Amino acid sequence: MYSPSDFPPFAVTVDLVVLTVRSDALCALLVRRGEAPYRGRWALPGGFVREFESVDDAAARELVEETGVAGLHLEQLATYGEPRRDPRMRVVSVAYLALAPDLPVPVAGTDAAAASWVPVEDVGALAFDHARILADGVERARAKLEYTALGTEFCGPEFTVAELRRVYEIVWGVSLDPRNFHRKVTGVEGLLEATGESTARDGGRPAALYRRGGASVLYPPLVRG
Amino acid sequence: MYSPSDFPPFAVTVDLVVLTVRSDALCALLVRRGEAPYRGRWALPGGFVREFESVDDAAARELVEETGVAGLHLEQLATYGEPRRDPRMRVVSVAYLALAPDLPVPVAGTDAAAASWVPVEDVGALAFDHARILADGVERARAKLEYTALGTEFCGPEFTVAELRRVYEIVWGVSLDPRNFHRKVTGVEGLLEATGESTARDGGRPAALYRRGGASVLYPPLVRG
DNA sequence: TTAATAGTGTCTTTGAGACATTATAAA
DNA sequence: TTTATAATGTCTCAAAGACACTATTAA
Numbered sequence: 001m002y003s004p005s006d007f008p009p010f011a012v013t014v015d016l017v018v019l020t021v022r023s024d025a026l027c028a029l030l031v032r033r034g035e036a037p038y039r040g041r042w043a044l045p046g047g048f049v050r051e052f053e054s055v056d057d058a059a060a061r062e063l064v065e066e067t068g069v070a071g072l073h074l075e076q077l078a079t080y081g082e083p084r085r086d087p088r089m090r091v092v093s094v095a096y097l098a099l100a101p102d103l104p105v106p107v108a109g110t111d112a113a114a115a116s117w118v119p120v121e122d123v124g125a126l127a128f129d130h131a132r133i134l135a136d137g138v139e140r141a142r143a144k145l146e147y148t149a150l151g152t153e154f155c156g157p158e159f160t161v162a163e164l165r166r167v168y169e170i171v172w173g174v175s176l177d178p179r180n181f182h183r184k185v186t187g188v189e190g191l192l193e194a195t196g197e198s199t200a201r202d203g204g205r206p207a208a209l210y211r212r213g214g215a216s217v218l219y220p221p222l223v224r225g
Numbered sequence: 226m227y228s229p230s231d232f233p234p235f236a237v238t239v240d241l242v243v244l245t246v247r248s249d250a251l252c253a254l255l256v257r258r259g260e261a262p263y264r265g266r267w268a269l270p271g272g273f274v275r276e277f278e279s280v281d282d283a284a285a286r287e288l289v290e291e292t293g294v295a296g297l298h299l300e301q302l303a304t305y306g307e308p309r310r311d312p313r314m315r316v317v318s319v320a321y322l323a324l325a326p327d328l329p330v331p332v333a334g335t336d337a338a339a340a341s342w343v344p345v346e347d348v349g350a351l352a353f354d355h356a357r358i359l360a361d362g363v364e365r366a367r368a369k370l371e372y373t374a375l376g377t378e379f380c381g382p383e384f385t386v387a388e389l390r391r392v393y394e395i396v397w398g399v400s401l402d403p404r405n406f407h408r409k410v411t412g413v414e415g416l417l418e419a420t421g422e423s424t425a426r427d428g429g430r431p432a433a434l435y436r437r438g439g440a441s442v443l444y445p446p447l448v449r450g
Numbered sequence: 451t452t453a454a455t456a457g458t459g460t461c462t463t464t465g466a467g468a469c470a471t472t473a474t475a476a477a
Numbered sequence: 478t479t480t481a482t483a484a485t486g487t488c489t490c491a492a493a494g495a496c497a498c499t500a501t502t503a504a
Contacts, residue, residue, distance in 0.1 A: 008276035009234035012306070012317050051233035055306030055317060079304040079319045081237070081280030092237050092280060092317070094304045162455075180494060182457065187492095204455025205501040220492070387482080405467060407484065412465095429482025430474040445465070457500070464493080473484070 011086075013093045014059040015046035015130065017077060017137030018067065021154045021170050022102040025119035026141075028134055029066060029100075030126070032114040037087050038127030042118070044134065046093070059096040066115065067103055073153045074098045077137050085129050093128075097137045099153040142171055147221040149191055152212045158195055160207035161185060172224050184222060190215030236316045239284040240271035240355065242302060242362030243292065246379045246395050247327040250344035251366075253359055254291060254325075255351070257339040262312050263352030267343070269359065271318070284321040291340065292328055298378045299323045302362050310354050318353075322362045324378040367396055372446040374416055377437045383420055385432035386410060397449050409447060415440030 018029035030042040045066040049058040056076070064070050077095040085091065120138055125131065144150050145168060152159070154167045165181045168174075185191055190213040198206040243254035255267040270291040274283040281301070289295050302320040310316065345363055350356065369375050370393060377384070379392045390406045393399075410416055415438040423431040 007236040007273040010237045010274070010317075011232040012235045012237070048232045049235070049306065049317075051315065052308050054308055055304060076303055078301055079280060081274065081319065083277050083279055090276065092235075092274075092319075094306065094317075160456090177494070177496085178455085179457075179459095179496080183459095184493085186457095198456095200455090200502060202455065203503070204453080205457080207456055223493080385483090402467070402469085403482085404469080404484075404486090408486095409466085411484095423483095425475060425482090427482065428476070429480080430484080432483055448466080451504100453502105453504080455500100455502085457498105459498075460496085462493100462495080464491100466489100466491080468489085469487085471484100471486075473482100475480105475482085477478100477480080 008090065011089055011091045012049045012055065013046055013091055014049060014055060014062055015044045015080075015093050015095045015133055016059065016062055016066065016098055017044060017095060017134055018063065018072075018098045018100055019120075019137065019141055019154075020100045020102055020117060021167050022117060023119075024166075024170060025121065026138070026171050027117040027119050028123065028138075030116055030118050030123070031066070032116075033127055041125070041127040042123070043127035044095075044130045045115070049094075055094050059094070063096075063098050067098075067100060069100065069103060072098050072100050073150065077133070077140060080129055080133060082129065093133075095133045095137065097140055099141065099150055101154060101156050142224070145171055145222065146224060147218050149212065149215050149218060152191075158197070158209045158211060160199065160202070160209060161192075162202060162207055164210075168222065174224065188215065188218055188220075191218065233315065236311075236314055237274045237280065238271055238316055238318045239274060239280060239287055240269045240305075240318050240320045240358055241284065241287055241291065241323055242269060242320060242359055243288065243297075243323045243325055244345075244362065244366055244379075245325045245327055245342060246392050247342060248344075249391075249395060250346065251363070251396050252342040252344050253348065253363075255341055255343050255348070256291075257341075258352055266350070266352040267348070268352035269320075269355045270340070274319075280319050284319070288321075288323050292323075292325060294325065294328060297323050297325050298375065302358070302365060305354055305358060307354065318358075320358045320362065322365055324366065324375060326379060326381050367449070370396055370447065371449060372443050374437065374440050374443060377416075383422070383434045383436055385424065385427070385434060386417075387427060387432055389435075393447070399449065413440065413443055413445075416443065 020027050031045050033039055033041050033043050047062050049055055075097050077097045079094045081092040151167050155163055161182050165176055169176055192210040193213040195209045195211055197209040200206040245252050256270050258264055258266050258268050272287050274280055300322050302322045304319045306317040376392050380388055386407050390401055394401055417435040418438045420434045422434040425431040
């Protein structure tokens with residue numbers, strides 16, 4: 001049997017990579033730290049896991065606290081457990097990836113001085129090993145757009161094919177043929193559900209509006225150009 | 226700043242999903258528990274992360290202890306952190322996936338009564354939430370065979386195309402056309418490296434022997450039949 | 451009208467899957 | 478010889494990519 005002397009005590013935290021597409025850029029939600037260590041540095045939002053709370057629940061709780069929105073896609077990314085990643089104690093962090101539509105404005109957290117959407121290309125040094133975690137989250141998001149319907153998570157409840165295409169172009173940093181993209185996404189069973197409405201918000205011929213369909217995997221996949 | 230009263234103490238463990246292909250079955254390395262809780266139950270090998278050791282290093286150390294072999298492929302799978310997954314204390318477990326060739330025989334661990342390769346189809350109830358972890362590991366392995374060169378990790382240092390095909394057939398539980406499979410794997414750049422040798426160990430015309438090539442991703446991917 | 455974007459159709463190429471055929475060993 | 482397995486080749490179909498063309502709005 002184990003006794004308390006058998007194992008060293010760890011603190012367990014969750015860190016969130018929250019991504020959105022806004023202003024033609026893939027952006028991450030960052031908070032400016034108000035406390036040492038790394039006071040004043042940008043960091044990923046996150047916090048300690050509570051005693052009677054699952055790690056997944058802690059991530060969901062932090063996500064609602066930081067964004068003010070419930071029901072966003074949230075998945076576990078990886079766990080980071082280098083001995084000295086936090087300078088003063090042994091902290092193991094479980095990182096999560098969340099994808100959000102273009103939300104109004106981040107809610108400043110209780111112990112964070114400020115919160116902001118920062119284009120991932122412009123992110124400089126971050127606290128702890130958060131730059132590495134963010135990079136892993138961005139790569140995961142890029143990869144999952146290929147074979148899942150996650151691209152629609154970046155859009156609002158109703159969107160046009162062109163808006164969905166812009167998501168892919170911005171996340172992947174490529175340009176996609178509008179005609180082939182249209183044929184592709186409207187051809188995948190269950191990906192899009194027509195609302196019957198249309199909009200001319202981008203000028204030109206009005207575009208049909210769609211909702212997310214029930215499909216979660218994309219077969220055949222979209223391939224990064 | 227945080228003080229010890231700010232966070233509840235957790236124990237952190239690593240659990241290993243070690244898979245191999247032997248006797249025409251995908252098998253997992255399991256240990257029979259010699260201690261409570263779940264004494265006598267099969268469980269995944271694993272153990273506590275030490276105080277000055279990274280979580281990744283703990284997994285690598287446990288893998289060598291359990292298999293007696295170094296240099297196996299090891300990747301993080303997921304982290305399991307339900308509050309009551311261990312009946313007596315708060316334990317967060319970071320699970321890892323390892324793929325091994327057909328090793329001689331498992332080494333009985335220090336605190337495990339016995340170790341054995343068990344076909345994943347025959348695995349019954351396991352200790353803790355290990356059945357769930359094992360299922361996640363098997364699914365990850367199956368998925369990664371599609372678009373990575375991981376199938377070769379199940380083979381010895383030199384292998385034939387037919388032996389590699391048997392790996393895919395057993396892991397996926399499908400049968401694959403030998404001719405199309407041969408054309409496919411020999412066509413992917415950097416996947417296989419011819420040794421110039423051949424063997425007739427399966428009877429019939431001798432088959433060319435290959436080594437793993439440098440490629441780690443498969444493009445285009447192999448698709449599950 | 452022109453300009454802008456939405457949506458459809460057509461052609462070519464690539465690759466997967468089905469399957470015939472030839473090659474090289476052992477019994 | 479027969480039998481078993483290895484390796485190559487051929488045909489068909491599905492889907493990606495390139496790109497022409499038509500449709501519907503606003504200015």
